[in-house]
Amino acid sequence: MSVFEGLRFRNISSPIHRIDPRAKFIYVCILFAIAVLFSQLIPLLILFFSQIPLVIMAKVKREWLRLMRGTMFFAALIFITNMISLYFYGGYPSLLSIIERSVAMTLRFIILVESFSIFFATTSPDMLSLSLEQMGVPYEFCFAFITAIRFVPVLAEEAQSIMDAQKARGLELERGNFIKRIRNYIPILIPLIVSAIRRSMELAEAMESRAWGASKKRTNLYTLKMGVKDYLFISISIIILVLSLYVCFFVYIPSLAELIRFG
C-alpha cells in the first residue's frame, strides 16, 4: 500500500493545490510528452530535478519520497532489462554509454510516475470529478468515480476484518505453493464480494431516497473557474513544451559520456 500512498490526495493548502485540475492535467500531459521526446540523459535529468521545487511547493515531500522509494523495484527492473538488451543488440560503443542510456530510460519512467504523483496528491477527487463533469462527462460516471474512491478505505478495512476472522478460524494464508496460496484467498474474497454487493444495494437505496435522477439539470454545489494563475500555469507549460521541441530538433545534445571524455 505504501507505494500508492504517494498517489493519495493530501488535503492541505498550497499554491499547487489551488491550481485548476484542468491546468494541472495539461501540465502533466506536457511533461509526459517531453519525457518521451528525449532519450538522452541530460535533458531527462533536468526534467526530473525541475519537478522538485513543485513537490516542495505542494508540501507533499514525504509522500513523494515514499513513492520514489516504492518505484525503485520497477526502476531497477527497467534498468536491468535495458542494460541486457542494449548490451546484446544496441551496438553501443562503450559500457558507459550503455549505462547512460539505461539510466535515461529508467529516469523517463520515474518522471512519469513523479508527475502523476504531483497531480493526484494535489488534486482532490472531488475537484477532479468536477472538472470531468464540466468537460462534459456524464454525471453518472463522475459519481461512480467518486464513490469508488470513497469506498476504498471502507473495503480495505472490511477485507482486513474478514482476514482476521478467517485467520481466527484457522485459515493459513502464507502456506503452500503458489497455487495453494492463491486458493487460500478464496474464503476472503467471497465474503468480501458478497458484502460489497449488499453494500451497493444499500447505497442504491440511499441514493434513491435522496432524489437521485430527479432533474435532468443537476446543480453542483461548486463550479470550477479558470483564473489568471491557471492560464499562466498553462502558458508556462506550453512555453516549456515549445522550448523542448526546439531543443530536441535543432540543438545537439551531448551525452554525459562525451562530456566526460572531452571535458
Added chain:
Amino acid sequence: MAILETRNLTYTYPFAENPAIKDINLTIEKGEFVIITGPSGCGKTTLCRCFNGLIPHFYGGNLEGDVIVAGLNTREHPIYELAKHVGLVFQNPENQLFALTVEKDVAFGLENLGLPREEIHRRVDWALRVTGIYDLKDRAPFELSGGQQQRVAIASVLAMQPEIIVLDEPTSFLDPLSAKSILESIYQLNRELGITVILVEHRLDLAVRYANRVIIMDQGRIILDNSPREVFLDARVKLIGVGLPKVVRLYLLLREDNVDLGRTPLSPEELSDLIVGVLKSDKS
C-alpha cells in the same frame, strides 16, 4: 389531517412466497413521534421502504393496498418526488454517505433536485447547524465516528426539508451515549420544527420517552398501536418478545406488589419522581 396513511397494505418481495407485511392499516398525523418496534424480521424495515416509494419502485414485488404520503399515492409518484416529503435514514451510516466531504454529502439530494446554488448553500448550512455538525463541514465522512456519520445522514435528509423523517434503527451501530444524543436531536426536530418522526427502534429504554405513540409489529402485522404509557401494559408485548423498558418492568413489578405509581413511567427520572411521590404520600 393525516400526513401518512396506509390502507390494507400487503407486500410480497419478488421471489418470496409469503408477504413480508400483511394488511397494514395505519394513520399517522402531522407532528407525531411514532416508534415502531418488534422482533427481527417482523416487517419494520419493509414498512419503512413503503413510506417513501422504495417499495414498489425500487424493489418491485407485489404491492396490494395503498400508501398515501402527504397526499401523494406512492404508486403513482416516483421516489424522487416522494423524497421531498419523506426523508429516510438507514441503519448503517457508512452506506448512506457517498461524497468525500460532509458538505457535499448533505448537498447531494438538493443537487439532484436541481435547486439554485445559493439555496443549496443556505439549506446545507441550516441542516448542519440544526444537527450540530457545522464544524465537521469539510471533513471526510469516513473519518468520522458512527454517531457523527449518523448525524450527517440525518442532516442530509433534513436539508431536503421533508415533512416526515423515517429512521430505520438509526442507533443500532452506535454506542449508548451517541445513541442517546442522536435520539435527543431527533426529538428536537420533532418538537421545534414540527417534523413528523417515525422511528424504528429496539432501544426502547432510550427512545420511548420521546414518543407519543408506539406501534408493535409481529410477523408482518401490527399487533399493538397505542400511547407508550398504555402499550406496554398489554400482556402480549412480552409474548412477542419485545424488550420492555426497564422502568416499565419495574413499574409492573411494583404493581404486582400493590404499589401503584399512578402512571407508567417512561424515563428513570420520571420513575424516581413517581416513587418519591408515593413514598411521601405513604408517610403523610
